[in-house]
Amino acid sequence: MDALSCAILPDSCSLCGSPLPRLSSVPICDVCWTEFPVQSGPSCARCGDTLAAPVLESSPASAALCRACRLAPPPFVRAVSYGLYQDRMKDAIHALKYGRLHTAARGLGRLLAKAIAQLAAEAPAEMLVIPIPLHRSKYTQRGFNQARSLAAHALGFLRKSHPEWRLTLASSTLMRLRATESQAGLTFRQRRFNVRGAFSVSDPAAVTAKHVLVIDDIFTTGATARAAAQALARAGAASVWVATLARARNMSPFRSGLFLDEGEDNIDLSPQGPGPVHGDPGLSGNSPDAGLEPATIYSSQDQPSF
Numbered sequence: 319m320d321a322l323s324c325a326i327l328p329d330s331c332s333l334c335g336s337p338l339p340r341l342s343s344v345p346i347c348d349v350c351w352t353e354f355p356v357q358s359g360p361s362c363a364r365c366g367d368t369l370a371a372p373v374l375e376s377s378p379a380s381a382a383l384c385r386a387c388r389l390a391p392p393p394f395v396r397a398v399s400y401g402l403y404q405d406r407m408k409d410a411i412h413a414l415k416y417g418r419l420h421t422a423a424r425g426l427g428r429l430l431a432k433a434i435a436q437l438a439a440e441a442p443a444e445m446l447v448i449p450i451p452l453h454r455s456k457y458t459q460r461g462f463n464q465a466r467s468l469a470a471h472a473l474g475f476l477r478k479s480h481p482e483w484r485l486t487l488a489s490s491t492l493m494r495l496r497a498t499e500s501q502a503g504l505t506f507r508q509r510r511f512n513v514r515g516a517f518s519v520s521d522p523a524a525v526t527a528k529h530v531l532v533i534d535d536i537f538t539t540g541a542t543a544r545a546a547a548q549a550l551a552r553a554g555a556a557s558v559w560v561a562t563l564a565r566a567r568n569m570s571p572f573r574s575g576l577f578l579d580e581g582e583d584n585i586d587l588s589p590q591g592p593g594p595v596h597g598d599p600g601l602s603g604n605s606p607d608a609g610l611e612p613a614t615i616y617s618s619q620d621q622p623s624f
């Protein structure tokens with residue numbers, strides 16, 4: 319029986335390669351679970367991005383916001399993440415997303431639950447939990463939506479840790495209308511254009527006057543979260559919050575120039591013309607899942623739900 323199990327179950331950690339002390343259906347060792355990189359230092363009160371300087375008591379309220387949130391307040395109240403999208407976290411998410419590490423969804427869901435719990439004190443007592451959807455074609459190809467899977471597991475943990483918090487999974491409420499292209503190599507502006515209008519609410523009555531928590535695996539520039547929150551707000555959601563497993567960081571040189579190419583006056587205003595993006599699909603010709611392609615700053619693995 320042992321021999322059979324060994325043949326079926328992994329015996330080494332799929333992230334660091336060290337031998338697993340016991341047979342486990344989750345091939346991540348105990349050490350790796352404790353070594354997921356977390357964010358430290360001052361962060362933006364809205365989107366959670368790292369701030370260059372600490373916020374002093376005497377500072378104006380705007381000092382607690384990053385430049386992006388000051389210039390173009392996002393349509394969500396607050397976005398939180400468990401950790402940083404790098405090192406083991408990056409490996410784990412990549413492995414989950416491409417199916418190899420399906421069984422890790424529960425452990426990663428537990429980390430996501432910790433991120434969501436950061437909102438417990440300020441978020442509404444009753445919320446709809448809506449994972450960022452995949453487009454149907456992507457779903458067919460991948461066979462599952464990692465954001466939904468993470469959300470379902472996280473809610474399982476939160477029901478125990480926060481039994482009074484009424485969080486209801488509503489995974490078919492938001493739809494992805496377009497099979498948006500991979501955002502690999504795109505600037506923030508291009509990303510925003512890429513996902514603009516990509517989401518729609520299937521049944522607006524279901525979200526009207528409801529508080530919504532949007533779930534995704536990765537928060538990169540926030541363009542996806544903004545687009546989803548905007549669709550939900552338009553459908554009448556009372557408030558939108560965002561929780562992700564991991565957030566990207568150190569995206570320079572784009573990060574420092576996040577908005578510089580847009581002009582500060584027209585951020586988040588209606589269509590500015592396609593700019594360098596021509597038409598909808600076929601932005602870059604990248605195969606969205608081609609994780610082995612040479613990556614620039616944004617590898618194709620960096621894509622939330624793409």
Ligand SMILES: [Zn+2]
Nearest residue numbers: 331334347350
């Ligand atoms: Zn390990």
Ligand SMILES: [Zn+2]
Nearest residue numbers: 362365384387
């Ligand atoms: Zn911010």
